[in-house]
Amino acid sequence: MFIGIDDTDSRSGMCTTFVCKTIMDYISQEAHIVGFPRLIRLNPNIPYKTRGNGALSFKVDGDPSFVWKTVKKGIREFLIDDPSTNPGIVLLEGEIPKILTDFYHRALHEILTIEEAHSLAKEIGAKTMFYGNGRGIIGALASIGADLPDYTFELIAYRESENIGTPRHVDADSVKRIDRLYNPIIFDTYDWHNNYIAIAPNAPCPVLYGLRGGDYKVIQKAANELLTEQVFKQQVFITNQATDAHIETKTICSIKEYNSVHINCKVTETPHFEHKGHLFFSVEDGAKSILCAAYEPTKEFRKIVAQLLPGDEIEVWGGVKHTAYGMTLNLEKINVLSLVQKTRYKIPLCCGKRMRSIGKMKGYRCKKCSKKISESALETISIKRDLKKGFYEVPIIARRHLAKPLSRMKL
Ligand code: ATP
Numbered sequence: 001m002f003i004g005i006d007d008t009d010s011r012s013g014m015c016t017t018f019v020c021k022t023i024m025d026y027i028s029q030e031a032h033i034v035g036f037p038r039l040i041r042l043n044p045n046i047p048y049k050t051r052g053n054g055a056l057s058f059k060v061d062g063d064p065s066f067v068w069k070t071v072k073k074g075i076r077e078f079l080i081d082d083p084s085t086n087p088g089i090v091l092l093e094g095e096i097p098k099i100l101t102d103f104y105h106r107a108l109h110e111i112l113t114i115e116e117a118h119s120l121a122k123e124i125g126a127k128t129m130f131y132g133n134g135r136g137i138i139g140a141l142a143s144i145g146a147d148l149p150d151y152t153f154e155l156i157a158y159r160e161s162e163n164i165g166t167p168r169h170v171d172a173d174s175v176k177r178i179d180r181l182y183n184p185i186i187f188d189t190y191d192w193h194n195n196y197i198a199i200a201p202n203a204p205c206p207v208l209y210g211l212r213g214g215d216y217k218v219i220q221k222a223a224n225e226l227l228t229e230q231v232f233k234q235q236v237f238i239t240n241q242a243t244d245a246h247i248e249t250k251t252i253c254s255i256k257e258y259n260s261v262h263i264n265c266k267v268t269e270t271p272h273f274e275h276k277g278h279l280f281f282s283v284e285d286g287a288k289s290i291l292c293a294a295y296e297p298t299k300e301f302r303k304i305v306a307q308l309l310p311g312d313e314i315e316v317w318g319g320v321k322h323t324a325y326g327m328t329l330n331l332e333k334i335n336v337l338s339l340v341q342k343t344r345y346k347i348p349l350c351c352g353k354r355m356r357s358i359g360k361m362k363g364y365r366c367k368k369c370s371k372k373i374s375e376s377a378l379e380t381i382s383i384k385r386d387l388k389k390g391f392y393e394v395p396i397i398a399r400r401h402l403a404k405p406l407s408r409m410k411l
Pocket of ligand 1: 007008009010016043046049051052053054110111112138139
């Protein structure tokens, strides 16, 4: 049978992975957990998420009534009184039906309703229990339904209860050493450019750190080499993180709000900075255009994007939301396919001096002899583009859980 759990945490505490781990430990006393538990990230653009829109599930062999009783007891133990916390649990016996996997795919790309989650649970004969408005049932079902054509692992280490809420002790040098030794098998560990330890969260939750990578044995070895405060428990999860599972290749016409998309397009507007350091530019794909944004948290990525010019052909990846600027694609990465020639006018010499501009598109005049020359008569010279063709991604500090790092892509 499969157990799905979601929405047990709030911004002020707890973490659904910890609730899941604790429940698994209770269940293991009388039943057998099969394989790795699954940490499944769902639509990163939805408004309801606490942080990373993660949902949990695991497979278990044993007595269903013992398992269900234990899961319910575990959920009750960690109940948080917060209007944004709406825990949901699901128990499904037998195989995973295709409609459940389809539901997972929709949960990655769209916004689903609590009602459709309930009717699906009924249709597939899954047991459910929920608190609050029951939104957690959506993630609990989707996590069970997830197929993982590509996957990664995350080892999550939890803190001793008396340490929760105090500053975490994770030695930065040991994190850097892990990155030097094991990157790219282990990724998203340390952001060298921004001096940022990516493995430790900032929230007052039970997580001490999470190590992510493609090989769980290497991750386990690396975890033993980290210098940290006392670890209470740890667990390896199989995940859809860093796989681009949220991305669909689309035309701009077919994009809907909350989708995460990959599009082939052409830059139509020189990128420009708006307030707070956010960078914007437009692209079109022959039928429609859309605004793209590299927001301030994407740091040095903006310097790359700022070099794009109208006419450049690019691929873009990102999540789509309505903003004050209209429908906007929040960039996760780009691939520069072709660059237009950058040119400027060669300002002619006259009477031994450069001629002066007499206004935009109005041409140039010699200050001494008043000779005029129109813009169209000017010679143009090409300027070398600093931007190179190829892939560019946001730095680790701004990376979304689901975004596939370039180090995992076959470039
Ligand atoms: P964390 O990552 O810290 O575990 P979170 O960001 O996962 O927290 P949740 O507390 O799980 O946030 O809240 C997300 C809520 O949104 C859950 O109730 C989940 O069932 C629901 N949900 C997930 N995906 C969708 C979707 N595509 N449409 C509608 N609701 C969704």
